Each structure stands twice: as structure tokens, then as C-alpha cells.
Amino acid sequence: MKKIFKTLSLVILAISISTLAYAQGSDYKAAITVNPLSMLFGTFNAEANIRLADSLSVLISGSYWGLDSGYWDYTAFGVGTGIKFYWQGSAIHGWYVGPMLDFAFASAEYTDPWTSEKATGSATGISFGGLIGYQSIFDSGVTIDFGLGVQVISIPDVSVEVGGLTVASGSQSWTLPLIKLAVGYAF
Numbered sequence: 319m320k321k322i323f324k325t326l327s328l329v330i331l332a333i334s335i336s337t338l339a340y341a342q343g344s345d346y347k348a349a350i351t352v353n354p355l356s357m358l359f360g361t362f363n364a365e366a367n368i369r370l371a372d373s374l375s376v377l378i379s380g381s382y383w384g385l386d387s388g389y390w391d392y393t394a395f396g397v398g399t400g401i402k403f404y405w406q407g408s409a410i411h412g413w414y415v416g417p418m419l420d421f422a423f424a425s426a427e428y429t430d431p432w433t434s435e436k437a438t439g440s441a442t443g444i445s446f447g448g449l450i451g452y453q454s455i456f457d458s459g460v461t462i463d464f465g466l467g468v469q470v471i472s473i474p475d476v477s478v479e480v481g482g483l484t485v486a487s488g489s490q491s492w493t494l495p496l497i498k499l500a501v502g503y504a505f
Contacts, residue, residue, distance in 0.1 A: 349410055349453070349461045351502030360384050365500070367402065367410050367453070367463075375402045375409040381420065389429050392473070392490075394422035394443060402453075410504065411455050414465075420445040424473050443473035447496050455504045465498035 346369070353363045365379035377400035385392040400418030402409065422443040429436050451465020472491040 346410060346455055346459070346504040349455070349463075349502055349504040351461060351463055351500035353498055353500045355497055355499040363500075365398075369409045371409065373404045373407045373409055375404070375414075376400070377402065377416075377418065379418075379420065381422075383422065383424075389431055391427045391429075392424055393426075394424035394473075396420045396422040396445070398445070400449075410461075411453055413450075413452050415448070415450045417448050418446065418469075422471075422473070441474045443471065445469055445471045449496055449498060451498060459504045461500075461502050461504045463498060463500040463502075465496070467496040467498070469494055469496045 348369060349367045351365055351367065353361075353365075356363050361381060361383045363379060363381040365377050367375050367377055369375045377398070379396075379398040379400070381394075381396040381398065383392075383394040383396065398418060398420030400416055402414040402416040404410070404412050404414045406412040422445060423440070424443045425438060425440040427436055427438045447467055447469030449465040449467035451463060451467075453461060453463040455461045470491065470493050473489065475486050475489045
């Protein structure tokens with residue numbers, strides 16, 4: 319917990335300092351970022367943040383997620399979208415709030431603990447949430463995006479047949495904190 323607190327403190331300090339190096343009056347129209355922090359939780363996420371208006375941008379994202387929960391192994395690939403409202407009127411830099419929605423195409427593999435027989439199934443899941451954050455763009459175009467929020471991840475029941483028996487994973491749903499630390503390049 320101390321490590322997370324120290325990391326978040328350093329990120330907030332970096333964002334505060336970065337406002338001094340922001341490319342004021344810039345004509346940046348989009349930023350491409352990756353979230354290295356999400357990799358700690360088994361997720362890879364990349365997104366394009368495209369300016370639509372002075373205080374509005376749209377997100378388009380792609381992601382990968384994996385989870386091993388005992389006899390079940392889950393893998394998902396996702397596509398998503400979101401909107402960022404910049405209340406200081408300077409999209410794609412500054413404080414923002416916004417919703418997001420992702421669709422995941424998930425597969426599950428079940429390993430029978432007695433026979434080691436494997437069976438697979440698939441389903442389409444959904445993730446939605448909200449985020450408040452700050453995105454900064456340096457004169458060089460390097461961008462840092464930090465945010466906090468909450469997300470709900472839901473995967474429906476996946477049933478597979480193993481040795482003549484139907485085994486169900488049960489619906490999986492998690493409400494998780496959303497911590498975003500994305501780095502990338504604006505152009």
C-alpha cells in the first residue's frame with residue numbers, strides 16, 4: 319500500500335510540474351497512449367484520444383486481459399470508446415471527466431482437476447465505468463494522462479462439457495478501482 323501511495327504521489331507531483339511545460343496554445347488534435355500501470359493487473363490497453371471540440375474529445379481503445387482463477391483460465395480482447403469533457407475548455411490537455419464503455423470477446427478454458435482434460439467456451443463481456451483525470455502535453459508532444467475512477471467488468475456464464483458433464487464458470491462480475499497512468503505522444 320505504501321508503494322502505491324508513493325507512486326501516486328510522484329505521479330501527482332509530475333503532473334503538477336508538467337503544467338509548467340505544457341505547450342500553451344498548441345494545435346494538438348490527437349494523442350496515442352498506453353497504460354503501463356494496467357499491466358500490473360494483467361491488462362494491456364492502448365487508446366487514441368481525438369479532439370472533437372474545445373472541451374470534448376472521443377476515445378477509441380483496444381485491450382487485452384487475462385486471468386487465471388484456479389481451474390479456469392480467461393482471456394479477453396476488447397474494443398472500447400469513451401468521451402472526455404475538459405471543463406477548462408482545452409481538449410486534449412487539462413482536467414477532464416468522462417464515461418467509457420468496452421466490449422470484450424472472452425474465452426475460457428477449464429481444466430478438470432482429476433483428469434486434466436481441457437474444454438473451452440467463449441462469451442462476450444462488457445466493462446463500463448467513469449474516470450476523472452488530468453492529461454498534460456509537453457512541448458515535445460509527449461503526453462501523460464493520469465486518472466482515477468471505477469469500472470465494472472462483467473462476463474456472462476461460460477459452460478463447457480468435460481467427460482460428459484457440463485461445468486459452468488458462473489457469471490463473473492467485478493467492481494474495481496480504475497487507476498490510469500498513460501504515456502504517449504500527441505500530434
